[in-house]
Amino acid sequence: MPSVEKALVIRHREIVPYYYELEFIAPSIAQEVLPGQFVNIRVSNSLDPLLRRPFSIYNVDKKLGSITVFYKVVGRGTELLSLMPIQKRLDVMGPLGRPFSIPGNINRAYLIGGGVGIAPLVYLARVLTDSDIKVKVLMGASTAGFICGRDMFDQLGVNYLISTDDGSEGLKGKVTDLFEQQLFLQDCDYIYACGPEPMLAKITRLALDNGIDGEISLEGRMACGVGACLGCSHPVLKDGNRSYAKICSDGPVFRIGEMLLHNGDVR
Numbered sequence: 515m516p517s518v519e520k521a522l523v524i525r526h527r528e529i530v531p532y533y534y535e536l537e538f539i540a541p542s543i544a545q546e547v548l549p550g551q552f553v554n555i556r557v558s559n560s561l562d563p564l565l566r567r568p569f570s571i572y573n574v575d576k577k578l579g580s581i582t583v584f585y586k587v588v589g590r591g592t593e594l595l596s597l598m599p600i601q602k603r604l605d606v607m608g609p610l611g612r613p614f615s616i617p618g619n620i621n622r623a624y625l626i627g628g629g630v631g632i633a634p635l636v637y638l639a640r641v642l643t644d645s646d647i648k649v650k651v652l653m654g655a656s657t658a659g660f661i662c663g664r665d666m667f668d669q670l671g672v673n674y675l676i677s678t679d680d681g682s683e684g685l686k687g688k689v690t691d692l693f694e695q696q697l698f699l700q701d702c703d704y705i706y707a708c709g710p711e712p713m714l715a716k717i718t719r720l721a722l723d724n725g726i727d728g729e730i731s732l733e734g735r736m737a738c739g740v741g742a743c744l745g746c747s748h749p750v751l752k753d754g755n756r757s758y759a760k761i762c763s764d765g766p767v768f769r770i771g772e773m774l775l776h777n778g779d780v781r
């Protein structure tokens with residue numbers, strides 16, 4: 515059940531230019547939240563901007579009752595959030611949305627993240643490794659300085675591979691190229707992916723072509739965040755017919771092949 519908490523900010527720092535880690539105490543949300551779910555944060559104490567902003571759960575400390583989000587400053591809301599000092603209180607609603615599932619028959623999973631799409635995959639990696647599922651992370655960024663989350667994966671002892679658009683680290687190319695390159699190893703029976711829609715469209719096509727099941731998490735634009743306004747409707751395939759799903763409440767996690775992505779075509 516989602517709740518609204520006046521969360522105390524205990525850590526807030528810029529990791530690399532424009533990318534921030536924000537930790538706050540929100541015990542009710544922290545106890546309940548599952549990987550893939552998100553929180554909706556009011557980024558200022560006034561009514562401007564009116565709408566909360568959604569952020570994935572990057573990490574949870576259930577003992578401390580804290581949640582960490584990892585975000586990129588892209589506009590006014592995230593810029594205001596970046597100014598939030600430690601020891602102030604943030605208005606946070608959550609946990610929201612459908613989490614990733616962990617099917618009982620999987621042994622080896624790929625976690626594929628593009629840009630800040632890596633955010634929900636860190637907490638997921640923790641839960642999967644706790645369930646003895648072997649995890650390999652594929653992460654892509656424009657350049658080496660913007661690769662995030664590796665310290666968390668190092669702590670977990672999780673294997674990760676990197677791609678960068680400019681070739682400054684790892685494979686030169688997109689994270690989808692990295693996925694395509696790894697497919698021949700046949701060491702994956704489930705995938706979890708998060709990132710921009712064109713990336714998810716390509717991952718979906720590669721997964722379907724190779725008979726691999728999995729889930730994707732969408733980070734589309736939202737308004738209310740709780741299923742009330744239809745502001746996040748996205749086309750899906752339901753029983754072979756085109757229909758609409760709400761990213762905030764039917765998702766943000768969807769089964770591979772369920773969403774009509776990018777140019778309206780999953781294949």
Ligand SMILES: Cc1cc2nc3c(=O)[nH]c(=O)nc-3n(C[C@H](O)[C@H](O)[C@H](O)COP(=O)(O)OP(=O)(O)OC[C@H]3O[C@@H](n4cnc5c(N)ncnc54)[C@H](O)[C@@H]3O)c2cc1C
Pocket residue numbers: 552567568569570571583584585586587588589590591592593630633634732733734735736766
């Ligand atoms: C379920 C969910 C989870 C998310 N998790 C994270 C996260 O963990 N870390 C993170 O950095 N961001 C995440 N986002 C995206 C984040 O919510 C937006 O970046 C944020 O709301 C932008 O607010 P703003 O006021 O700064 O930007 P705005 O001023 O609203 O927009 C600035 C620019 O960013 C673009 N933009 C805004 N929102 C989005 C979006 N959702 N997708 C693509 N482009 C957008 C706009 O088109 C515009 O060009 C998530 C979104 C969803 C729906």
Ligand code: FES
Pocket residue numbers: 736737738739740741742743744745746747760761762763
């Ligand atoms: S944002 Fe309002 S229904 Fe999803």
